[in-house]
Amino acid sequence: MLEDVQGMVRLGLLLLAVVVLRKFIDWRRAAASVNNLPGFRTLFSDRFVWFPFRVDGISPGLQSEVNLYRKYKDFEEAGWDIMAGVSVLPSAEVTVFLADPVVVKDVIGARARFPKPMGPYKILLAFGPNLVASEGEEWKRQRKLVAPAFSEKNNKLVWDETVRIMEDLFDNVWGSKDTVEIDNITDLTVPITLLVIGVAGFGRRISWKDEAVAPDGHQMTFKQALHIVSRNLFLQLMFPRWLLRWGLPVMRNFYTASNELQFYMQEMIVARRTAEVKEERHDLFSSLLDANEGLAESGEKLTDDGLLGNVFIFMVAGYETSAHTLAYCFILLALYQEEQEKFYQSIKQVLSDGHTPTYEEFSTLSYSMAVFNETLRLFPPVITIPKQSAEDTSFTTTNAAGEKRTIPVPKGTYVTVHTPGLHNNSKYWEDPDAFKPARFLKDYPRDCFLPFSGGPRGCIGRGFSETESIAVLTLLIARYRVEVRPEPQFAGETFAQTRARLLKSKLSVTLYPQRAPLVFKRR
Ligand code: HEM
Ligand SMILES: *[C@@H]1O[C@H](CO)[C@@H](O)[C@H](O)[C@H]1NC(C)=O
Ligand SMILES: *[C@@H]1O[C@H](CO)[C@@H](O)[C@H](O)[C@H]1NC(C)=O
Ligand SMILES: *[C@@H]1O[C@H](CO)[C@@H](O)[C@H](O)[C@H]1NC(C)=O
Numbered sequence: 001m002l003e004d005v006q007g008m009v010r011l012g013l014l015l016l017a018v019v020v021l022r023k024f025i026d027w028r029r030a031a032a033s034v035n036n037l038p039g040f041r042t043l044f045s046d047r048f049v050w051f052p053f054r055v056d057g058i059s060p061g062l063q064s065e066v067n068l069y070r071k072y073k074d075f076e077e078a079g080w081d082i083m084a085g086v087s088v089l090p091s092a093e094v095t096v097f098l099a100d101p102v103v104v105k106d107v108i109g110a111r112a113r114f115p116k117p118m119g120p121y122k123i124l125l126a127f128g129p130n131l132v133a134s135e136g137e138e139w140k141r142q143r144k145l146v147a148p149a150f151s152e153k154n155n156k157l158v159w160d161e162t163v164r165i166m167e168d169l170f171d172n173v174w175g176s177k178d179t180v181e182i183d184n185i186t187d188l189t190v191p192i193t194l195l196v197i198g199v200a201g202f203g204r205r206i207s208w209k210d211e212a213v214a215p216d217g218h219q220m221t222f223k224q225a226l227h228i229v230s231r232n233l234f235l236q237l238m239f240p241r242w243l244l245r246w247g248l249p250v251m252r253n254f255y256t257a258s259n260e261l262q263f264y265m266q267e268m269i270v271a272r273r274t275a276e277v278k279e280e281r282h283d284l285f286s287s288l289l290d291a292n293e294g295l296a297e298s299g300e301k302l303t304d305d306g307l308l309g310n311v312f313i314f315m316v317a318g319y320e321t322s323a324h325t326l327a328y329c330f331i332l333l334a335l336y337q338e339e340q341e342k343f344y345q346s347i348k349q350v351l352s353d354g355h356t357p358t359y360e361e362f363s364t365l366s367y368s369m370a371v372f373n374e375t376l377r378l379f380p381p382v383i384t385i386p387k388q389s390a391e392d393t394s395f396t397t398t399n400a401a402g403e404k405r406t407i408p409v410p411k412g413t414y415v416t417v418h419t420p421g422l423h424n425n426s427k428y429w430e431d432p433d434a435f436k437p438a439r440f441l442k443d444y445p446r447d448c449f450l451p452f453s454g455g456p457r458g459c460i461g462r463g464f465s466e467t468e469s470i471a472v473l474t475l476l477i478a479r480y481r482v483e484v485r486p487e488p489q490f491a492g493e494t495f496a497q498t499r500a501r502l503l504k505s506k507l508s509v510t511l512y513p514q515r516a517p518l519v520f521k522r523r
Helices: 002-033 066-070 073-078 101-109 119-127 136-149 152-174 186-201 222-231 233-238 241-246 249-274 284-293 304-335 337-350 359-364 366-378 419-423 437-441 462-479 495-503
Strands: 041-044 082-089 093-098 179-182 384-388 393-398 404-409 414-418 480-484 505-507 511-513 518-522
Touching: 002 082, 002 093, 066 419, 073 082, 093 101, 093 419, 101 384, 101 393, 101 414, 119 233, 119 304, 136 284, 136 304, 152 186, 152 359, 152 462, 186 222, 186 284, 186 304, 186 462, 222 233, 222 249, 222 304, 233 249, 241 249, 249 284, 249 304, 284 304, 304 337, 304 366, 304 462, 304 480, 304 495, 304 511, 304 518, 337 366, 337 437, 337 462, 337 480, 359 462, 366 437, 366 462, 414 419, 462 480
Parallel strands: 041 082, 093 414
Antiparallel strands: 082 093, 179 518, 384 414, 393 404, 480 518, 505 511
């Protein structure tokens, strides 16, 4: 009997040893497949979302804020502008991280050779079939249908409506107050972008002081539903529908709100289909509907599910990224008063008589754009862009001494653009840690600046986001000076400490500043 047990234990240990050896051999082989390029050597890969922390040997923790704070450092330590992460579990895998602009350009430009791995995007299908979570022919079909909605006319609508929203804020919410204190800058930027996506995305104007009574047949107003859904999108990604329906109050509330939002959108679909005279409208949703209706009943057409899926995805992809980028803009301007002053002077010069800028003047506001770009360089909301090699290929890169090295990249290797590394690559950027918007007014290393990715799968909402942000920044800074709000408990801080405190970031769907109290003072 005892011998049996001992025998079993011995067998068990032997099996374990075989498995461990096998894993070790696989891991060595994986590292060898990229010629042992230096980088992370860990148990889990950075795609292992359940362990988003950095622990040497265990996990690189790149799906957290680490990536942002480390920027180019990991590459500096590895010695090359490309590094390899080799992990053991669940299976031996290689991820090649890129901060080399030449290689990055090649990768994002070649959609067929470097498609997106669909694994990490699958959860986005919870909203319905959509542009972000598709590849190959399906992606092509979706992109062809969705692209025309992001038109010049939509950009103009974004501009005009953003101006209206900002003026509504100044006139009816901030009113005659000379100083406006904000506990947390995202409390200002999130509602702004929500109102913008409400009207320019969904075609529904919402004001800051909206009535709170739901129309007949609804349990919530459009604004309430939009607000609850957008703030809790992660619930949709984490839990199945039935659990949301019967779960905790916050889940049930989300469930109701997302149903309400769908009802509103279905009502809009019906209203538009049955309208006698079609109004000319340029919000994303209306354009998408029109484009879809125009198609014959061929395989090209999106189902109502596909329509809703895409509109939801505009919200996921577009509203947090924009809100949080604006938040970083205001924090940086508050910290760097001399930069804010230069920006203000440039606005005064362009709008010398103090008039409200029109969409046609957009191109003259290049300083606003430079502030926006410099913020995105330092705080890109999307910190990794995942791709996967569809064929055996190779990359050539350099080290600090200018030596070249060619790395084989076998088919199936994960290839990830490391945006914060690229944006801080000191071979291309002068003084990369500094906040200097004016660097964008000169010749700058374009291939080293990719907050919106690029190539065929680049951000489709870039124009939308730029238009909205330039309007917000220009209108606000023209009227108000933004400063860090003094708090007694932080009175003895140095500048570096204040900077670190305000810019402390966290990653949810995108990167955001955790807590930044600011104050707006009328000029
Ligand atoms: C500061 C604001 C924004 C940033 C930094 C940003 C960044 C990005 C990035 C990096 C990608 C590529 C993602 C990947 O390859 O995994 C992307 C794709 C996309 N973005 Fe944006 N985005 C912003 C605003 C917007 C807005 C306002 C919208 C829509 C209203 C939008 C809609 C999309 C869509 C639909 C895609 C997928 C395109 C495709 O796969 O063909 N984004 N964005
Ligand atoms: C960015 O690059 C500069 C110059 O190489 C370096 O001194 C700095 O540490 C980098 N920043 C981060 C956060 O890695
Ligand atoms: C800002 O960056 C975009 C690319 O995202 C570029 O097209 C534009 O020219 C830049 N403009 C300024 C003024 O920095
Ligand atoms: C500030 O806003 C962020 C993002 O919305 C939130 O997570 C955080 O809890 C807020 N902090 C405070 C102190 O309100």
